[in-house]
Amino acid sequence: GSAEKGEFRHFMLKEIYEQPRVMQAVLEGRIASGHLLEQAFGSDAGAVFDRVKQVQIVACGTSYHAGLVAKYWIEELVGIPCMVEVASEFRYRPVVLPEDTLLLTLSQSGETADTLAALREVKARVLATLAICNVPGSSLVRESDLSLMTNAGPEIGVASTKAFTSQLVALMLTTIALGRRHGLSADKETALVAALEQLPELFQQLLALDGPIEAMSAHFAEKRHALFLGRNVLYPVAMEGALKLKEISYIHAEAYPAGELKHGPLALVDKEMPVIAVAPRNGMLDKLKANLQEVRARGGELFVFAGCEESIQSQEGVHVIHLPALPPVLDPIAFTLPLQLLSYHVAVLKGTDVDQPRNLAKSVTVE
Numbered sequence: 001g002s003a004e005k006g007e008f009r010h011f012m013l014k015e016i017y018e019q020p021r022v023m024q025a026v027l028e029g030r031i032a033s034g035h036l037l038e039q040a041f042g043s044d045a046g047a048v049f050d051r052v053k054q055v056q057i058v059a060c061g062t063s064y065h066a067g068l069v070a071k072y073w074i075e076e077l078v079g080i081p082c083m084v085e086v087a088s089e090f091r092y093r094p095v096v097l098p099e100d101t102l103l104l105t106l107s108q109s110g111e112t113a114d115t116l117a118a119l120r121e122v123k124a125r126v127l128a129t130l131a132i133c134n135v136p137g138s139s140l141v142r143e144s145d146l147s148l149m150t151n152a153g154p155e156i157g158v159a160s161t162k163a164f165t166s167q168l169v170a171l172m173l174t175t176i177a178l179g180r181r182h183g184l185s186a187d188k189e190t191a192l193v194a195a196l197e198q199l200p201e202l203f204q205q206l207l208a209l210d211g212p213i214e215a216m217s218a219h220f221a222e223k224r225h226a227l228f229l230g231r232n233v234l235y236p237v238a239m240e241g242a243l244k245l246k247e248i249s250y251i252h253a254e255a256y257p258a259g260e261l262k263h264g265p266l267a268l269v270d271k272e273m274p275v276i277a278v279a280p281r282n283g284m285l286d287k288l289k290a291n292l293q294e295v296r297a298r299g300g301e302l303f304v305f306a307g308c309e310e311s312i313q314s315q316e317g318v319h320v321i322h323l324p325a326l327p328p329v330l331d332p333i334a335f336t337l338p339l340q341l342l343s344y345h346v347a348v349l350k351g352t353d354v355d356q357p358r359n360l361a362k363s364v365t366v367e
């Protein structure tokens with residue numbers, strides 16, 4: 001009912017605004033004195049993590065995008081292979097699971113039929129199963145060996161917001177647990193934990209971008225298509241941004257890794273095709289800038305979410321929103337919030353049913 005929405009017009013907006021608190025909740029009891037408390041995953045967690053040689057992630061929808069971010073983290077910070085697949089594909093093919101694979105399922109609800117079926121299908125063939133989930137006592141949690149709750153609280157809006165960012169934090173905690181066994185130093189762990197501890201305050205600062213993002217949303221109200229670009233760990237964030245926009249505003253949106261632009265989507269770019277870029281501060285920024293030039297040269301209007309003041313400035317046809325300064329490891333978590341706000345405001349302008357988009361369900365419990 002509207003009472004529970006309080007001052008907010010929609011549950012989605014309320015849930016976006018809950019994120020500073022959610023960032024606190026997902027860290028609570030999981031870290032102390034700059035270190036991860038890995039018992040949070042379950043009493044057997046240590047013994048399992050000691051043996052893991054690779055990770056197989058399975059999920060659907062927004063949760064799948066969180067899994068894609070984790071692949072970049074695990075392969076970079078742990079240095080073991082990480083595969084990610086949508087559950088509806090994974091469950092129906094003869095997958096190869098090397099010895100000592102950790103099966104990691106991600107789900108807000110813990111009741112998604114395909115994700116549950118994937119778990120049941122391979123459970124007997126993996127070292128252990130870990131569920132990262134928002135609903136304690138859900139089927140996925142009950143049927144997994146280990147679990148880590150995301151503590152985001154009930155999510156009502158069909159378009160997932162706080163569940164996604166809290167999954168990312170849980171996945172970073174998982175990365176640290178695995179990294180300990182593979183040369184992630186205590187110093188590096190302390191630095192990662194210190195970065196995570198900045199999240200509640202950082203999300204508060206990110207919410208201050210709401211006004212400028214609402215103003216930006218006017219450019220999308222009449223558009224029928226949008227292209228999202230990102231590189232590296234921000235590529236899955238671009239995918240999640242595109243999913244949000246299509247789910248609630250019904251604008252056709254897709255995401256590309258920026259380096260693939262010239263292999264297809266550039267053919268679609270003209271003044272009717274806005275391009276949204278999430279721009280990192282790392283070595284890939286210059287490459288991304290070159291991609292953005294290619295878009296401008298074809299009349300495409302650019303909307304850039306940028307990591308630092310100096311890197312890129314607004315100009316004719318280029319609208320830049322700068323994020324507050326943040327540790328680079330938090331990029332995928334932080335860049336998500338502005339994209340959530342953008343899709344929200346575009347949907348409000350278009351007058352769609354933000355919390356209950358047509359044809360979609362919060363939880364897909366039947367195939």
Ligand code: G6P
Pocket residue numbers: 060061062063106107108109110111112115158159160360361362363364
């Ligand atoms: C549905 C929801 C999405 C969600 C997906 C996976 O499609 O509309 O928001 O990401 O299911 O749900 P899960 O509960 O498994 O994360």
